[in-house]
Amino acid sequence: MSVEKRFISEELARLKAEGLYTNIRTIESAQGPWVTIEGRRRLNLCSNNYLGLCSDKRICDRARAMIDAFGVGPGAVRTIAGTLSLHVDLEKKLADFKGTEAAMAVQSGFCANLSAVPPLVGKGDLIFSDELNHASIIDACKLSGASILRYPHNSPSGLREVLESRKDDPCRKLVVTDGVFSMDGDIAPLPELVEAAEAYGAMIMVDDAHGEGVLGRGGRGIVDHFGLHGRVDVEVGTLSKAFGVVGGFISGTGELIDYLRQKARPNLFSSALTVPDIAANLASVEILQGSDDLVRRLWSNGKLFKELMKKNGFNIGHSETPITPVILGEASVAKAFSARLFEEGIFAQAIAFPTVPRGTARIRVMVSAAHEVADLEMAASVFATVGREMGLVPA
Ligand SMILES: Cc1ncc(COP(=O)(O)O)c(C=O)c1O
16 A cells, blocks of 8 residues: 555554444344344344334335335436425425424435535634534534534533624524434433524524434424424434434425525435435324324333333433433443343444543443333343443442
């Protein structure tokens, strides 16, 4: 390898030496509460398939039927090849679900953030961003060219302090936060953040990736959870977690969405979601609109698992949602823990720096509505066995 490219092998070696190199497992079955990996059946505790919809028969049937009617590919970007009526149907349904005037679907939640931020603020403007915001928000903010001011995590007073320090800047201002912080499961204090943004004339945007299907009436998300309809300028969502498919969307006023359709580069320069994606998402939203059974089951499973883990002496942080972080410390410890879990029948990946701060590496357990009580009892018992064996919880 040339001298110039040696940094690649050096960086890979460093990641491996520090226990930060990620090995990606190959799943040989559908995503579900149980999966097959290397020919072995394992309990799946790490997917964002909150409601178990990834392989729901109703969703798969709809995708198949729509392939027969519409084919598969979108042909090109929507502004060039037109937009299928299915895209329009999905956007109307999403807006209805979220209680907004309109919505625009894009290829992923990541793309939704890239679609939302740069059209709203640019060079000379200011973004006020929670210090623990998701990477896709951070990248969207950087891409916008605006100056980024971080405020302390989930701190409305911290946000007010930063807003106050720049109150005389005659530019556009955008406050941006995750709704649910996925590594800890805590919820943004959105009412207070909205009040701060309103007081200082800033726009506010929430990324509800882990709130949809989880918070609010029937999983309508964080804005619904806090009754803030009409007071949050931009809501970003993903279709790849609770909805069980793939894709992202932005919802808000009709004017905002009209504007983003003209300005958002993932909409202008990247092809739209495929037919099976859209059909499956349509079915998924309809399932959520029809019943809150899955959402209620998700919460009761989350509550049960947390109780069992607390009883076993684990540090499970301060999650306010079904997300259960099992905080273990160093990356190498979390990796060894994950490997032992795998041997004992559980697929639960370790998460370390840079996704979480150094020294707080963890197994982030994602409980799903599709898990049986017996699955969760088995999981808690295996965690306890491995935890005791590694001297991490009392014997
Ligand atoms: C807060 C947040 N926003 C956006 C995304 C990206 O969503 P997607 O996987 O649909 O690109 C994620 C995914 O991890 C997320 O946690």
